[in-house]
Amino acid sequence: MVVVEVSHVNKSFADMKAVDDLSFLVSEGEIFGLIGPNGAGKTTTIRMMMDIIKPDSGEVTILGERLNEATKNKIGYLPEERGLYKKLRVSDAIAYLASLKGMDRQSSAEKADELLAQTGMLENKGKKVEEMSRGMAQIIQFITTIIHDPQLVVLDEPFSGLDPVNTELIRDMFLDLRNEGKAVILSTHQMNQVEELCDRILMVNHGRAVLYGDLKEIKSRYQSDSVILDYKGELGEVPGTIERHTHKNYVELVLDGKTTPKEVLAYLASRDIIINRFEIASPPLNEIFLREVGGYRE
Amino acid sequence: MNKTLLIFKHEFLLTIKRVGFIILTLILPVLALIGIGVGHLVSDIAEPTVVEEIKIGYVDMATGFEQFTDQGKIKLISFSTTEEANEALIRKDIDEYFIIPQDYTSTGVINRYTLEKQPEPPLGVPTAIKNFLTNNILADKVPQSTIYVIQSSLNLITTRLTETGDVAPEQGGYGNVLIPAVFSFLLVFSIMFTSGYILSGLVDEKENRLIEVLLSSISTRQLITGKILGLGAAGLIQVAVWLASLPLLLNLASSTFGGFFTTIQIPPNFIILGLIYFILGYLFFAVVSAGVGAISTNNREGNQLITTLLMPMFIPFWFGSLLFIFPDSPIWVVLSIFPITAPSTTMLRLGVSDVPVWQLVVSILVLGLSVAGVLWVVIKVFRVYLLMYGKRPGLGEIIRNLRSS
Numbered sequence: 001m002v003v004v005e006v007s008h009v010n011k012s013f014a015d016m017k018a019v020d021d022l023s024f025l026v027s028e029g030e031i032f033g034l035i036g037p038n039g040a041g042k043t044t045t046i047r048m049m050m051d052i053i054k055p056d057s058g059e060v061t062i063l064g065e066r067l068n069e070a071t072k073n074k075i076g077y078l079p080e081e082r083g084l085y086k087k088l089r090v091s092d093a094i095a096y097l098a099s100l101k102g103m104d105r106q107s108s109a110e111k112a113d114e115l116l117a118q119t120g121m122l123e124n125k126g127k128k129v130e131e132m133s134r135g136m137a138q139i140i141q142f143i144t145t146i147i148h149d150p151q152l153v154v155l156d157e158p159f160s161g162l163d164p165v166n167t168e169l170i171r172d173m174f175l176d177l178r179n180e181g182k183a184v185i186l187s188t189h190q191m192n193q194v195e196e197l198c199d200r201i202l203m204v205n206h207g208r209a210v211l212y213g214d215l216k217e218i219k220s221r222y223q224s225d226s227v228i229l230d231y232k233g234e235l236g237e238v239p240g241t242i243e244r245h246t247h248k249n250y251v252e253l254v255l256d257g258k259t260t261p262k263e264v265l266a267y268l269a270s271r272d273i274i275i276n277r278f279e280i281a282s283p284p285l286n287e288i289f290l291r292e293v294g295g296y297r298e
Numbered sequence: 299m300n301k302t303l304l305i306f307k308h309e310f311l312l313t314i315k316r317v318g319f320i321i322l323t324l325i326l327p328v329l330a331l332i333g334i335g336v337g338h339l340v341s342d343i344a345e346p347t348v349v350e351e352i353k354i355g356y357v358d359m360a361t362g363f364e365q366f367t368d369q370g371k372i373k374l375i376s377f378s379t380t381e382e383a384n385e386a387l388i389r390k391d392i393d394e395y396f397i398i399p400q401d402y403t404s405t406g407v408i409n410r411y412t413l414e415k416q417p418e419p420p421l422g423v424p425t426a427i428k429n430f431l432t433n434n435i436l437a438d439k440v441p442q443s444t445i446y447v448i449q450s451s452l453n454l455i456t457t458r459l460t461e462t463g464d465v466a467p468e469q470g471g472y473g474n475v476l477i478p479a480v481f482s483f484l485l486v487f488s489i490m491f492t493s494g495y496i497l498s499g500l501v502d503e504k505e506n507r508l509i510e511v512l513l514s515s516i517s518t519r520q521l522i523t524g525k526i527l528g529l530g531a532a533g534l535i536q537v538a539v540w541l542a543s544l545p546l547l548l549n550l551a552s553s554t555f556g557g558f559f560t561t562i563q564i565p566p567n568f569i570i571l572g573l574i575y576f577i578l579g580y581l582f583f584a585v586v587s588a589g590v591g592a593i594s595t596n597n598r599e600g601n602q603l604i605t606t607l608l609m610p611m612f613i614p615f616w617f618g619s620l621l622f623i624f625p626d627s628p629i630w631v632v633l634s635i636f637p638i639t640a641p642s643t644t645m646l647r648l649g650v651s652d653v654p655v656w657q658l659v660v661s662i663l664v665l666g667l668s669v670a671g672v673l674w675v676v677i678k679v680f681r682v683y684l685l686m687y688g689k690r691p692g693l694g695e696i697i698r699n700l701r702s703s
Binding site: 047050051052069072073075077078079080081082083084085087096097099100101144 | 301304305308312502505506507508510511512513514515516517
């Protein structure tokens, strides 16, 4: 089922076109990566999806309808730079934001306890938000984003500022959301996280879609004419290859354009070597990103 | 629960738990109680000094001042010569002495001598000397009751009549001014503080991006309405506490001090008009604060802007003395109608002079319409600027945006 449908959306601020004829779909049970350099229009797109700002033209539908109070209750949103009511106790801050998503006090308290326990934060529920460390506050914010069991979860840079332990914790909760059939939109600069978590991606630059579709399919489009080989033994000259790049744990063999990877594999199998890994080389997403957005650097 | 109601409840509870709010709410009754308490204490301490007997010597050069030497706690002792009186003073047999010159009855001059450095004669001494002198001059010439009237100060009781000749329900005098003046001042502070909470709350939510989370759950209208009503209800409680404590404090003050305090009156309709002006004045500044919060990038910037806008509320206090001298000047009518100065000016004017009904109606109407007008503008620009975290927009840019939206 399609959870988000963005159709030919445009948005300008003064003389600047922030989003330019953008269209994409997000379905249930998938993690969708929204990536692009700073100022590419990601946050504006998310804000239009959240009905925080209105598009100049085009249409956004969430769960088949334009955003209204009922559909807002089915969305969880974690903006990039975030905060909480510092003077409130953790439990009260969670309860207030959960109540705005239509939860009653009792069910939000029960669910908050469950999520706080899951994240090892239960003992902090009576403390004031201002007493929390940045990482702890971020986990509380993540809890407020998902406490009401939303159908769509939108997370803008959810891992920034988290230590490796908490990153792992949030990533696991992320995957749980996907397994529960939720649609998750992940906007981030961390390409390794996108590669690891996302099923499909939309790469935007200057407000326009640059790449859109299944991550594996996109990566296959960028496959280079080379193979990765991890082996033991004496390799010698490999017919059909023109270059060899030696890395720490593997070598990359660049093909001559006439020979197929299958033919190379057949040749290697005939040699007296142990093949631990053989795969067609594809560039990391980071490289694709740099290639598509014109040398953009973080 | 309705989401506007949720915002209302959250903002209301958050505000009434603030230390600043609690202090401001209780400051009027507490300060007044302290004032009355201190008054009690001072009068209790002051009384025993009167109990001590004061001996005042005198040298009667005019002759005929022999009687009435016992003036309550003050005893008058006659000396034949100035030297004798002087020696008695140095020996501290007497506290002071005075000389009645031969020509006293024509000049009225009395020379007083004392060892103390005093800004003025101690309490009761001039009255005792005056009563001693007048009693001696008038004794056997006029009845005692006439002497009493002469000795008393003028007791002028003014009664204001209506045009039909009946006693007016609202009497004049400074007693009438005190309550409206104090209330007007506190009203301005209450409006300032509560609308200030709106500003700081919005700017905080904007700075920490909570505003985005809120707007992904509720609409702009729900957010503004909930905030304004929640904080307004808290402000209303504050004003209600002040208004409710006024009659009680007044009774306590008049029974303790008497005098001026017994003349203090609360003008009729004052409580109702006070509530109307608080509600409308608060709504006006709350909506303005929401707008300022939307366009400000941080609290300091927002506070500077809102202070500039709130400053005119104090105009009637700056020129308060002119209001007493020229209560009918057209400038007061203008200030009563101009929405920013209307609440403070009208409240103050109610105590000083009559405010014609038409002026009250126009003032309330203009204030009400201004609330609606400013709300319209604020809702228009709110969404656009609430999410702009960079530079604060200029007035020209806001007007351009308003036209294009």
